[in-house]
Amino acid sequence: MDENVPALKVEGLSVNFDTTSVLWDIHFEIPQGKLVGIIGPNGAGKSTLLKTFLGMAIPISGKLECFGKPLKKMKKKVAYVPQRSSVDWEFPITAFEVVLMGRYGKLGYFTWPKKADREAAWQALEMVGMTAFADRQINQLSGGQQQRLFLARALLQDADLYLMDEPFAGVDMATEKTIIALMDKLKVQGKTLLVVHHDLTTVDAYFDWVLMLNTCLIACGPVADVFHADSIMRTYGRSNALLEEVVKLTKNKTSGMQ
Amino acid sequence: MMFSSPWHYFTDPVLQAPTIGSILMCLASALIGVIVFLRRRSLLGEALSHASYPGVVISIFFIATFFPNARDAGPLVVMIGAFCTAVLGLWMIHKMERRLKVNNDAALCFVLSIFFGVGVLIASRLQFTHALWYKTVNVFLYGQAATMTDIHIYLYAGLALLILSSVFFLYHPLKITVFDPDYAKSVGVPFKLLETLLFLLLNLAIIIGIRSVGVVLMAGMLIAPAIAARQFSHRLKGVFGLAALFGAFSGFFGNYLSVELPQWGKNQGWEWKFTLPTGPMILLSASCICVISLFLAPKSGIVQRLLRRARFQRQCQAENLLKHLWKKGDRNFIAIRDLKAGSSYSSWRLFWMLFKLKREGWIDQKGKQIALTLDGWKRASHIVRLHRLWELYLVHLGQGVEKVHRSAEEMEHILTPDLEKELTELLDNPSEDPHRQPIPARERPL
Numbered sequence: 206m207d208e209n210v211p212a213l214k215v216e217g218l219s220v221n222f223d224t225t226s227v228l229w230d231i232h233f234e235i236p237q238g239k240l241v242g243i244i245g246p247n248g249a250g251k252s253t254l255l256k257t258f259l260g261m262a263i264p265i266s267g268k269l270e271c272f273g274k275p276l277k278k279m280k281k282k283v284a285y286v287p288q289r290s291s292v293d294w295e296f297p298i299t300a301f302e303v304v305l306m307g308r309y310g311k312l313g314y315f316t317w318p319k320k321a322d323r324e325a326a327w328q329a330l331e332m333v334g335m336t337a338f339a340d341r342q343i344n345q346l347s348g349g350q351q352q353r354l355f356l357a358r359a360l361l362q363d364a365d366l367y368l369m370d371e372p373f374a375g376v377d378m379a380t381e382k383t384i385i386a387l388m389d390k391l392k393v394q395g396k397t398l399l400v401v402h403h404d405l406t407t408v409d410a411y412f413d414w415v416l417m418l419n420t421c422l423i424a425c426g427p428v429a430d431v432f433h434a435d436s437i438m439r440t441y442g443r444s445n446a447l448l449e450e451v452v453k454l455t456k457n458k459t460s461g462m463q
Numbered sequence: 464m465m466f467s468s469p470w471h472y473f474t475d476p477v478l479q480a481p482t483i484g485s486i487l488m489c490l491a492s493a494l495i496g497v498i499v500f501l502r503r504r505s506l507l508g509e510a511l512s513h514a515s516y517p518g519v520v521i522s523i524f525f526i527a528t529f530f531p532n533a534r535d536a537g538p539l540v541v542m543i544g545a546f547c548t549a550v551l552g553l554w555m556i557h558k559m560e561r562r563l564k565v566n567n568d569a570a571l572c573f574v575l576s577i578f579f580g581v582g583v584l585i586a587s588r589l590q591f592t593h594a595l596w597y598k599t600v601n602v603f604l605y606g607q608a609a610t611m612t613d614i615h616i617y618l619y620a621g622l623a624l625l626i627l628s629s630v631f632f633l634y635h636p637l638k639i640t641v642f643d644p645d646y647a648k649s650v651g652v653p654f655k656l657l658e659t660l661l662f663l664l665l666n667l668a669i670i671i672g673i674r675s676v677g678v679v680l681m682a683g684m685l686i687a688p689a690i691a692a693r694q695f696s697h698r699l700k701g702v703f704g705l706a707a708l709f710g711a712f713s714g715f716f717g718n719y720l721s722v723e724l725p726q727w728g729k730n731q732g733w734e735w736k737f738t739l740p741t742g743p744m745i746l747l748s749a750s751c752i753c754v755i756s757l758f759l760a761p762k763s764g765i766v767q768r769l770l771r772r773a774r775f776q777r778q779c780q781a782e783n784l785l786k787h788l789w790k791k792g793d794r795n796f797i798a799i800r801d802l803k804a805g806s807s808y809s810s811w812r813l814f815w816m817l818f819k820l821k822r823e824g825w826i827d828q829k830g831k832q833i834a835l836t837l838d839g840w841k842r843a844s845h846i847v848r849l850h851r852l853w854e855l856y857l858v859h860l861g862q863g864v865e866k867v868h869r870s871a872e873e874m875e876h877i878l879t880p881d882l883e884k885e886l887t888e889l890l891d892n893p894s895e896d897p898h899r900q901p902i903p904a905r906e907r908p909l
Binding site for chain 2: 256259260261280281283284285287291292293296297298299302303306307309310312314315316317318342358362368
């Protein structure tokens with residue numbers, strides 16, 4: 206793969222939920238091998254942005270390119286780490302089986318995982334330091350351990366682009382360090398990572414690029430260049446809250462609820 | 464005559480068909496039930512089984528009116544009818560949730576009652592026009608396996624096999640779809656297709672099931688084996704396997720009881736006669752398994768939990784006794800009589816505790832006197848250490864010195880070595896507790 210092709214190229218992307226804009230005319234380009242933090246207030250469309258890349262949210266307009274090719278062709282190259290709260294942790298499944306799911310995309314319909322898949326899953330589990338818990342039922346794990354499982358599962362996909370939805374939410378310090386170490390390792394291998402992040406104080410320590418979002422794109426670039434008081438104000442400030450209000454009003458009017 | 468042998472039910476030409484039929488039905492519905500249960504959509508089964516009822520009634524009406532002699536085609540037509548209205552019910556629930564923004568439970572409730580109501584309405588008309596066929600309709604309310612014939616068996620066996628093989632061959636895609644839908648979509652598992660398949664299978668399981676369990680009780684049959692199985696296994700494979708087993712067992716046993724019990728009553732010479740529909744008997748069997756599982760399950764079963772609690776209580780009592788000895792006389796001999804005066808246990812209880820402690824090697828006895836062994840002394844001082852460490856920790860957190868004793872009384876039995884290590888590090892290996900008492904040193908491992 207050509208190294209100069211951007212990992213992600215987004216042109217004029219707009220996503221609606223019903224008639225409400227969630228993302229509005231977004232343009233950006235992210236080079237390969239970057240560790241990118243996506244920040245913005247609640248409801249700014251951060252998760253939706255990730256879901257658009259995964260084909261789960263359908264844009265009403267815009268062009269998405271992943272390593273210079275349309276997104277659909279690159280699905281195998283993208284790994285997703287969902288929010289921890291998105292699954293039912295009471296589900297009867299062991300830690301190891303969760304990680305093994307990373308190979309399901311490669312499995313056909315009617316096949317069961319092979320020995321090689323299991324070996325690979327074990328290695329991924331090792332990388333996040335969770336082999337001791339392989340046979341545990343998942344609700345007996347702490348929040349941090351659960352998050353590590355999700356990470357190990359994504360590692361197993363052997364992707365080039367990683368999309369992570371709030372991997373640091375509700376995890377302990379040890380896990381946060383493990384995750385950061387892993388992310389750096391992946392970056393060194395030339396992988397691109399997009400991470401939805403909430404803690405503004407750690408942005409410059411953890412990431413080298415930042416994507417600031419609040420329905421519209423506020424800024425996208427190296428942390429040192431774009432992450433400063435002015436852009437933070439524009440991301441979290443009143444100007445966008447106003448937009449949100451209008452959007453909500455529009456939704457109510459157009460759907461006939463008010 | 465007492466009950467006949469269960470084996471008889473598999474060989475007897477008349478009993479064979481209903482027996483195998485019920486087993487297959489219950490097995491299929493138990494498998495699908497696991498999925499519905501794990502997705503926390505148990506009520507969907509209830510709504511859809513009721514939604515299938517008008518289909519049953521309409522098809523029977525149809526046969527009665529146009530082909531009153533084609534009895535053989537009956538089962539198939541009824542199944543198609545039931546399937547159609549069940550799918551219609553599903554579609555309505557879906558639309559109500561998505562389009563009309565009705566809550567899930569409200570939509571389920573609405574579809575359940577509307578469809579069932581329509582079914583009852585048509586059935587009551589049938590009662591007057593085709594009184595004989597009305598009986599057939601009623602069979603589907605509470606289920607009746609006894610009148611099943613070979614045609615039923617072939618039909619149900621085929622469909623049950625379809626469900627079984629779908630679950631087996633699509634095990635992994637299904638697992639990921641149920642567990643983590645977002646992730647499933649992201650790795651390219653065809654989520655929508657699998658969802659649709661799942662709903663179709665659920666509908667199939669229901670229309671197979673209503674013949675022997677009945678519309679009213681079908682939901683219970685879907686869920687009961689799954690709940691029971693979940694108590695014993697924390698792996699999906701295990702849950703599926705056990706649920707299938709429980710389902711098949713209750714299918715057989717329910718059918719067995721519904722035939723045997725009235726027969727037995729007759730043989731006993733009872734005045735009043737009774738018939739037992741299969742549905743309730745199957746469901747009763749399944750519920751029995753379910754209740755027993757909830758009691759006996761190894762992890763969360765009530766019996767196990769009571770046992771564990773009693774064990775912990777005994778451990779606390781024994782440790783308190785050791786602590787008492789440690790404080791009283793270090794390792795010197797103490798008269799049992801003195802011990803009795805200072806404790807609140809009955810003499811019998813105390814005697815038993817001493818006997819056990821002696822047997823386990825924590826104390827020595829000489830005549831009417833007892834003392835700690837070296838091991839016992841170590842254990843007792845460790846308990847005291849934990850007690851005092853905890854007191855110090857609470858004071859460290861800002862609690863008043865006079866308030867911490869009670870909490871420590873409990874925590875001394877609970878703190879693990881890991882926590883002890885952390886407490887020791889946090890408090891910088893202290894030597895005195897808040898009451899100016901020495902904290903026994905930590906045992907160095909050899």
